[in-house]
Each structure stands twice: as structure tokens, then as C-alpha cells.
Amino acid sequence: MANKMKCAKCQSEDLIITTEEELETRMCPDCGYNTMSELKVDSEFKVMFEVRQPKIVIDNKFYDEDLEQYWYPVTLSDMERGAVIPEQDGKDSLKWGYIPIVPIPIMERIQYPIEGKTDEYHETKFGVEDAVYFDTFSEAYEKFMG
Numbered sequence: 039m040a041n042k043m044k045c046a047k048c049q050s051e052d053l054i055i056t057t058e059e060e061l062e063t064r065m066c067p068d069c070g071y072n073t074m075s076e077l078k079v080d081s082e083f084k085v086m087f088e089v090r091q092p093k094i095v096i097d098n099k100f101y102d103e104d105l106e107q108y109w110y111p112v113t114l115s116d117m118e119r120g121a122v123i124p125e126q127d128g129k130d131s132l133k134w135g136y137i138p139i140v141p142i143p144i145m146e147r148i149q150y151p152i153e154g155k156t157d158e159y160h161e162t163k164f165g166v167e168d169a170v171y172f173d174t175f176s177e178a179y180e181k182f183m184g
Contacts, residue, residue, distance in 0.1 A: 070175025134178035140165035
């Protein structure tokens with residue numbers, strides 16, 4: 039079930055809240071920050087979450103005193119749509135990169151074997167060299183969603 043409320047970071051009214059089992063997730067499609075109900079100070083869930091995050095995500099988190107939990111910049115990744123990633127743009131601001139999925143030329147596919155399969159190779163990859171950067175998350179997200 040999804041409903042909308044205000045974002046704690048940018049005050050957008052487009053905040054999307056979803057709940058699966060007992061985990062509530064909030065994501066803002068405007069500023070690009072998200073949180074989960076288990077991202078509380080000193081929680082084991084938060085520690086495990088941060089271990090898997092890039093430095094830029096950890097460096098740009100903020101604490102929401104009302105919810106008593108942390109918010110982090112979103113990273114999105116999908117092998118059909120591409121990826122959206124935050125990039126530092128000055129000390130206190132982010133820009134957002136959209137990385138498209140691009141075809142791998144036939145002669146290069148041998149460099150991209152499919153793990154666990156013999157003589158099978160990926161046909162596409164993230165086109166990091168084709169990344170496009172935007173000033174706002176919403177622009178990168180729109181590109182990602184197609």
C-alpha cells in the first residue's frame with residue numbers, strides 16, 4: 039500500500055510511503071532522499087545498511103528528529119533502465135547522474151561472462167561513459183523512468 043505525505047528534507051508533498059511487513063520506507067521523488075523505519079540511531083539495521091552504502095551516501099545522510107531516524111540519498115539500479123546515483127557538487131549539495139544501459143559490442147562480450155554459465159555473456163552494461171548529470175534528483179529520476 040502506498041500513500042503520500044511531506045518529505046522531511048525538502049517539504050515536498052510528493053513523498054511516497056510504502057510498507058512491507060513491518061518495514062516502512064519513505065522516498066521523495068523530488069529531492070532524492072529516502073529512509074526506512076529501522077534506520078534508527080545505533081540500530082543494527084542501520085549499521086548493516088551503512089556497510090553496503092557508498093561513502094557519498096553516508097556523508098550526505100541527515101537525521102530526522104520527528105521520526106528519530108536517518109535519511110540517505112537514493113541510489114537506483116536496474117539492468118533495463120540504468121542507474122541514478124548522487125555526485126557531490128560542492129560541500130553541501132548533490133547533483134544526480136543518470137547512467138544508461140548500453141549494448142556491449144559482440145566482439146567485446148567475451149569480457150563480460152555471465153557468472154555460473156559456460157559460454158554465455160552479457161549483452162548490455164551500465165554506460166558509465168554515457169552518464170548524464172542533472173541538478174535535481176527529479177530530472178535524473180524522470181530520465182530513469184523513461
